Amino acid sequence: MKPKEQRIIDNLNLKAHPEGGFFRETYRTSIFVAEKNLPQSFGGRRNLATSILFFLPEGNFSAFHRLRQDEVWYYHSGTGPILHCIFPDNTYKKMLMGPGIEKTEYPQVEIPAGTLFAAQTIGNYALIGCLAAPGFDFADLDMPTATQLIKEFPDHEKIIKTFTRT
Template sequence: MKIAEQWIRELQLIPHEEGGYFKQTDVSEQTIVTSNGTRPLYTSILFLLNTDSPSHFHRLQSDETWFYHEGAALTVHCIFPDGHYEAILLGKHPQLGEKLSYTVPKGTIFGSSVEKSFALVSCVVAPGFDYQDFELFTQNELLKDYPQHETIIKQLAYETI
């Protein structure tokens, strides 16, 4: 965990309400008009997750591309709008099925976890991230619609917010 703490300190990451630690790194000067208002063309963050602080289930109204940088492999857990679940591995070993990057489509409920140590990634949201477009879920909210995914929901959704 010492290496993770070093990254957090050196990159000046702060706790994120969905879990993990982050720092916004870029906001596009260009804007785009969406159904939810005017947004930057893109935004990006550095994001560190560890075994004690995963990314809890949430949904965005924009696509989010994850880029793996350092640490252990990371799993992006997706519940797609049609209700099916998929676990996508990000890491530096493509021969083990890990990807260096992955785009979570808008409207997908997702969270991320690491099984050991930590993972450092970058996330780019396009159109740009806005808290108006961010939904964080409780276990009860998700279990109502997706009872077939109870195990992962209980792992990655808050009991209460």
């Protein structure tokens, strides 16, 4: 890892994330959504919203995963990342995040619940903010294997193999 990237990790007090990259939770509302007001798949109450800083060093990727809740990604600094999304209806979309809105870069991307997504750096690092609603709990994270995903989305085998670790 480059010294500048390590300084960012240290300065922001980030730790390794299971999907790849580094993160730190920065916000968790004290307001809760009752279990009875959530889809059954949540299996318990959740905070109304949570937010993290998410950092991908150069050459790193966030493996394909999906959440039970919606997540919004906000570009902060660095180059990229590119988000790869496979929606439940089997459609694929690739989006470059960044400050260049005149070059069709997105400063903000909304990822609907149940969407399979991965992120990769291009060039140097990427620093992103992520807001989840209802709030994130690791019980809501699904990181299927490449074999499982290829069975579910055979049309996307190449991209799945590129951005899974198992």
